[in-house]
Amino acid sequence: MNRLKESTSPYLLQHKDNPVDWWEWSDDAFTEARRRDVPVFLSIGYSACHWCHVMAHESFENPQIAALLNEHFVSIKVDREERPDIDSVYMEATVAMTGHGGWPMSVFLDHEGRPFYTGTYFPPTPHHGMPSFPELLMSISNTWATKRESVEAAGQRIIDALSSRAMVTPGDGLPSPVDLTSAINSLSSDYDPRWGGFGGAPKFPPSMLLEFLLRYSATHESEFGRRALAMAEGTLEAMARGGLYDQLGGGFARYSVDAEWVVPHFEKMLYDNALLLRVYAHWWRQTNSALAARVARETAEFLIRDLTTPQGAFASALDADSEGVEGKFYAWTPAELIEVLGNDDGTWAAELLTVTSAGTFEHGASTLQLLVDPDDWDRWYRVRDALWLAREERVHPGRDDKVVASWNGLAIAALAEAGALFNEPSWVDAAVTAADLIISVHLGAADDDRLCRTSRDGKPGNNVGVLDDYGSVAEGLLAVYFVTGEAEWLVFAGMLLDVAVSHFSDGDGGFFDTADDAPALVRRPRDPADNAEPSGWFAVANALVTYAAITESMEHRTRAMQALEIAKPLVERAPRAIGWGLVAVMALADGPAEVTIAGDDIDALRRAVWHSSAPGAVIRYGDPGGQGQAMVCRHFACQLPTEDPAVVSVHLSDRRE
Secondary structure, three states: OOOOOOOOOHHHHHOOOOOOOEEOOOHHHHHHHHHHOOOEEEEEEOOOOHHHHHHHHHHHOOHHHHHHHHHHOEEEEEEOOOOHHHHHHHHHHHHHHHOOOOOOEEEEEOOOOOEEEEEOOOOOOOEOOEOOHHHHHHHHHHHHHHOHHHHHHHHHHHHHHHHHOOOOOOOOOOOOHHHHHHHHHHHHHHEOOOOOOEOOOOEOOOHHHHHHHHHHHHHOOOHHHHHHHHHHHHHHHHHHHOOOEOOOOOOEOOEEOOOOOOOEEOOEEHHHHHHHHHHHHHHHHHHOOHHHHHHHHHHHHHHHHHHEOOOOOEOOEEOOEEOOEEOOOOOEOHHHHHHHHOHHHHHHHHHHOOOOOOOOOOOOOEOOOOOOOOOOHHHHHHHHHHHHHHHHOOOOOOEEOOEEHHHHHHHHHHHHHHHHHOOOHHHHHHHHHHHHHHHHHHHOOOOOOOOEOEEEOOEEOOOEOOHHHHHHHHHHHHHHHHHHOOHHHHHHHHHHHHHHHHHHEOOOOOEOOOOOOOOOOOOOOOOOOOOOOOOHHHHHHHHHHHHHHHHOOHHHHHHHHHHHOOHHHHOOOOHHHOHHHHHHHHHHHOOOOEEEEEOEOOHHHHHHHHOOOOOOOEEEEOOOOOEOEEEEEEOOEEOOOEOOHHHHHHHHHOOOO
16 A cells, blocks of 8 residues: 555655555554564654665565565655654664664664664665574564564663663853853864864764854953854865865765765755855854865855745755665766866866866765865866766656755745845845744644644645744844834744744753643653754754743743753753754843844945844844844843944944953
């Protein structure tokens, strides 16, 4: 039976014609497992996942392996991007049981959803000490039939152990200035001074951490402020010049497999590019870096050109593979460059882009790097355009065109802010169009104030929103208000934040990742730590800080401060895990600055605020009419109103140590 054909998930649709008798996650699937008295095989992945495709081709499209799954299991397929709550619960179990995690995730469950065996990719035949997938299936089926009580007891022990793990106890208040300098020290010891980034391979873009470092350096002229800026700039430049960045089409790949940012894992995720667009725009705002401006512009153009859906929101990802080969769309040989450009330009481009005869990637091909600026920018842009047009003739990677609420919130915020900073109204228009879709489709799917997690082709999916949907969408709507002054966005943001506080609170100042009335899992996930994207916990905290500053709501400010107390015990020992929380802490430490702008002809006053590096500064729009004026307030004290944008800039920067 083809149960996946109506799914809103392109990942599930990729599997709809498998010989495996897949179910979506549902009570009905577990009821069927009880009826047949077989265990559940849970496979979790996502559309742009290379090894998910490999296991699909090797095993799930194999009739013999599918027959084993169909006879001995009820098989459930989950898109981790649609159901991050399910992914979180079983990833925690997988890491606890095996010491590592990843996708595809392969988990075997009893009838209560308790995991008793976990893993990731399994080959179709024995390989490098790994059992074959068919061998594993038969072993688990036999164990289920002969040692049921032991299997179920093991599953319960795993759930009990995970549930008993104590959360870090929140600190007494927010991180202090001393705590923040300790964080800079800790990050300095983990920073790679040669290649940028933190730690070794693989290296992921530390987007939230970079935003914190920029905010810290903007408000500290000390040694620690200079170190923070050096770490941010070193990482931002290295990522932008390496193979992680698409030198032809703009946008960043998900991570680098090496420490030098040469070879990426080629899928392009919406959340990475939204976060990085924002941080490169902020780097340019703070330092006037030409590299930052170029990368921000190219990344914004990539988002709008390649990820905009027909309905006006943003698709989730571009695949790593084309024609079944990872990176084939993006890699080049010297001969291919010469074929497109001719001998002179091709040789020049090969040297400039580090395309070698041996190759820096696979099969003699190279990723494109721009390690130094070209000696002739006009020539570079001509060469780049020619290569891009030639690449457009290649088979493109697939696009996961489902719309994820939280990731669109991040993209909305980035495009709205960057559009204002770079005076690109079309970027702001794209942000507003996407915000309209989120409100009309994701919030309008039910007759209440709840978000659905995903949509596709303008149709809402069945999965309820999780915490980061509420936090990141609210963040995006607040950014649109910041740029446009249209009050409806502020109203919707407040509505979403009230739902987050009412239905996701954990009773101790923090948040669960799922609502109190969401479908139950074997345990309710709760984790403040950032991953590749902001945690829901800190996403909501940031939006609460901004909303409180705009509306002067002490209730929302207090709730944000309660949520951020978790950062105090983590700020020194795990700062890389709480970058988005530290972003909010920096806003509170600086006020944040509240600028009330009223009257007519206020564009220059607004631009002064947009171009300020004051962490978290907000605009509160007053009534039109009369000469435009702005008044800067911070920490419950206000400057005199002014009509001069230069005075606004001075007031916003007048709080350095």
